[in-house]
Amino acid sequence: MTSGPPSSTPARASVPLWRDLRVLRIAGQVAVLLVVAIIVAVAARNLLTAMDQRGLGFGFNFLNRTAGFEIAESPIPYSPTSTYAGAFLTGLLNTLFVSVVGIVLATLLGLVVGVARLSSNWLVNKIAAGYVELMRNTPLLVQLFIIYFAVFLQLPGIAETLRVGDAVFLNQRGAFVPAPQAQPGFGTWLAILAVGVLVAIGGRALARRRDARGQSTLHLGTVGLVAFLALAAIGWVATGGPIEFELPVQERFNFVGGLRLSPEFTALLTGLVIYTAAFIGEVVRGGIQAVRRGQLEAARALGLSEGQVLRLIVFPQALRIIVPPMTSQYLNLAKNSSLAIAIGYPDLFKVGQTMANQTGQPVPVMILVMGTYLAISLVTSLLMNLYNRRVQVLER
């Protein structure tokens, strides 16, 4: 109300207030802030009034009530007798699980695709280009439906399960592999492993130091590695086999025991990875192409091998261009995981929908869901920005 030009700071003699850039700048910012604040306030008031009129309370008390619905897969113990908070946490962990695995795999695949796009081999080049164009230019939801219904659900049924020996099984209900089970000596063995790791790291560090001084490395790095492997093996025998594998066993309806990857999870992961990898491939290609030709030529002139050129010259310089757009691809992947709802993977959004429905409280639940996605994205951005800073420092 008081932000209008006439009442603000006194101007200097010659410049009229409305042309004083400093005043205008501050006033502009204040104005924008006010506009935003008012829009938010009106929207919030609107929401609260509307909810009030319909007699809908606003609160999160339902979180402590019994959820009553089943969730198909859960990394933590969950049953219908758990609370809504437990259900929400289950959904969150499922989202994080698929996102983290998805980001790692998409980065690896994207790297390969990006390099393949630059390959001088005609076939590799065209295959990569075709892949990128196909994946980038069709909607992810459609891809997910195809992957789930036309690929994973078309796998053989229980009776005709594909099997590798008695350990690995693949059918419509998922992929079943042996699950490692910790035995009594597991803790001791872990401790021995830790010692081995220290030895290996120490060996490598020593080798590097000697190398820098121009002394012979005495193959200390290799020696460390061998020492680690030897320790691990001796420890394994000494503790009497600290890990045993539980095999999946076929029962009437399904396989029981072992590790299971559900078709919903696998389909979602596959969809997210191949979709995002196409974008990452383009980011990588752009980053590599932005490294100046002179750098390449200079590296070759120094006699570096092609692998060394890529590893020592091109990638370090490409990274600082690649990392920022890569961050947004990671964010996209995490957010796109909410499409899980279409194929029945119980992620955060899907569990949130069910909660909203069963509690009759869509607004608080959706605020909770939105806030959680926001937090995931912000943390991802933060980590990527830290990494970005590290990469940038290398620049000269």
Add this chain to the structure above:
Amino acid sequence: MSRRVLSIIGLLVLAMVVTACGDQAPASEQPAGSPGESAAESVAPEETAAATPAPAPAEGRLALVRERDELICGVNGSLPGFSFLDENGDMTGFDADFCRALAAAVLGDAEKVEFRALSTDQRGPALQTGEVDVLIRNTTWTVSRDTSWGLFAPTTFYDGQAIMVNASVGAETLADLEGATVCVQSGTTTELNLADAFREIGVDIETQVFADLDPTYQAYEEGRCDAVTSDRSQLVARRTVFANPDDHVILEEVLSKEPLGPVAPLGDDAWFNVVKWTVFATIEAEELGITSENVADQATSENPVVQRFVGVTPDGADPFDSGLGLEPDWVVDVISQVGNYAEIYERNLGPGTPFDLERGLNALWTDGGLLYAPPYR
């Protein structure tokens, strides 16, 4: 440079407008006729309109529907027999016909309905926000829905939850399903009942939950699940559109009570009464033997009950006023255009349809069923 200054000034003007508007007293601060004021006036009504998005409670939904001259009816849309698009693109089915009956009662024309296909997860919010005038979407009446979603009108279809399994499984009771995977749709009472029922008998099952109806049955048909659970009527209906309906059997066991009926938004008693009595009218008509074919002849009926019901008087006196705010002969519109309960049922679910569902609990109370309309007087 000058462009930038201009844009900043533009922002300032905007800020003044909005702040003035937020202050609710634009005229006192600025001289009349200034551009700021006229802009403020054009913004202000928008804001107040946005702050009161629900005209329904104040004016009443009955008036709203009349003004719109169309009934917005939330339906399922992918459930054969209840609400399903036929080959002509028309919404057909038991639930759809009750939407038409309501439109006939309020607007005198059964075709003035806009159908909104809603998923299970959308239906609650659609009612709460008043986006639909009524929800007739095979929705189970429960106490928490009655208090948080909307008011449940009388049950139009008494159903129970059942389980359909592939015939090759050879299961006959729930206990035979130990270790089986069951497909179910999220946001339903059946999702909750399923967990309860199997926990009660101590049988472990896996559930696979889908948000939409079509993927649920598609996944079951593809063999992702050994069984699928829902209201018996829905299982029967969906089975008819399977590639091989004979490969699937519905277990006899009933897991729960599923009374399905129309739901009206909360907080509008007059509208709720209209929805409620439209359903009762179809039931009452069946009890009185009034059908779409003979309803026209009822005008000359000597029976005072019938006279009241169809809104005629023998001696030219004013007809009976139901107090619902509808035309005196609204029942005639409903019955002549849509039919009585028996006609609606037979047309959509009875013998001659692929579903061939017995009336069972959905018979009149005089025939051993649960349908019972209070007196129309």
